Amino acid sequence: MKKIGVLTSGGDAPGMNAAIRAVVRKSIYHGLKVDGIYQGFSGLLSGNIKELSLGSVGDIIQRGGTILQSARCEEFKTEEGQKKALKSLKEHGVDGLVVIGGDGSYLGALALAQLGFPVIGVPGTIDNDIPGTHYTIGFDTALNTVLDAIDKIRDTATSHERTFIIEVMGRDAGDIALWAGLAGGAESILVPEEPYHLEDIARKIEQGLKRGKKHSVLIVAEGAASGPSFARELKEKTGLETRVSVLGHIQRGGTPTGFDRVLASRLGARAVELLIEGSSGRAVGFVNHELVDKDLYTIFNEPKTSHHNLYQLSQELSI
Template identity: 70%
Template structure:
């Protein structure tokens, strides 16, 4: 969708879906980039639910001060089934028109993108900014929050390995990743895990069991197994391992600590670049686009095209992790 170039007077920003570290940095970038170019900036609270309710406030420069280093989202987030309907979307558009907004930046994941696409199709230009710890948005190599979550998990793995070594045990670490295994793969490779289970690749329980037993025979005293939640739960997989090997394991389910914490420098920079780029596209009269970064270059694509693409799982890295864990 293309609208009149340089006709943006008011731009809104909202966060939707699961929170991720760096969302605040992206909000800050959208607000300050807009104000820098003489455009009024507005924050929409509580995602699409807040949009329908008209929970929208004008932001000044100071409104986004002291947030670049904070995790979560100052705009808060909420999932909203009603916004999936035409009626719900019309409610949102009515609120946007009531406030006189000309464009909207939506920061979130796949579900958030669907909302942005629907608004654009009904005549209101939106730009999607990828923010999810799962790193599962096509059209970009990295999503906002992934690097922070990766380092949070890696820190936990390092600590668990200390205990695994001390007590000569096998530990199973369950990480987030219902449909995408990037957190498991990257943290497992960086943390030296002996086994990594991801939704994108089948696994052979007999092979895993034999490698554990083989390691014990050669004197290996401990192992780390990373399991993405989309494959199995940590406790369930522990039962399967015990049934095959008679080896007792300890399970750590990291849960929502993976979403929290101060964003890394990488995520702060990524969020700042993508948030500002989204404003630039709106200023150019473009809507229905999704921004990203590929080979350190800012890119944008039709949001529908992005949603139709499969997640780009790096099978070569998965193969490498198996080769290095012998």
């Protein structure tokens, strides 16, 4: 192992830069060279690859997004595209690859591993929806971004005595909505993993009004319902005036939290260690406060961690 490549793929997440920094500096510490692959798998196919130095990753640990950028690449999903990527890696003298991203990125990493190329996956996505780890890089930052918005919107909800609906990201996983809703004291939380009944939500709001409660804040994961559509349904059911805030891509940006910086640094460094040790087709993770690594193939067969107990707790505390 003389040279390691690193790329970021899929949606950007705060902390990706900290992971890139860890990969570069850990590699150089062990006497290895590092190539940065720009624009994900698309850049790998086009040869958008440059050697990275210690200075290349200076002053990036505090920055959101990814200095290596990201892009979608349909060509890489084909067998021909994957062979072309393999050829590109060999032409640049890359002996092992670190892929930072979500499930789509992991599928790409697995494809290269199955072709015999050493690859390690690092979980980077705000959705926190990767099996094999309790936390993904970027989730904690996104959680705190949403929580800050909830606190600010609650001030307005209190002042105007209205019901506010906040739509957050989470097409297939409701972790952002659930954790932020619980931390922010939301009256109701809608997530893809749990069924909801409009009648129950309306009843809870009406019970609150009867005891003198003047406002409510509801959190909706985009995969559970559309914020505007849900607002219309709720108004038809209760007659209450509602306001909707769709937070959108603000959740992906911003300075990563201390937790995300440390997590990314540990996971990025561990990925380099695994390549040096001769491992391939593995994904690093953080489980029960310990670093772990698992086979990429088995990760896709693992069920995502269920947070039903956390959801139940949010229901009990929002009566």
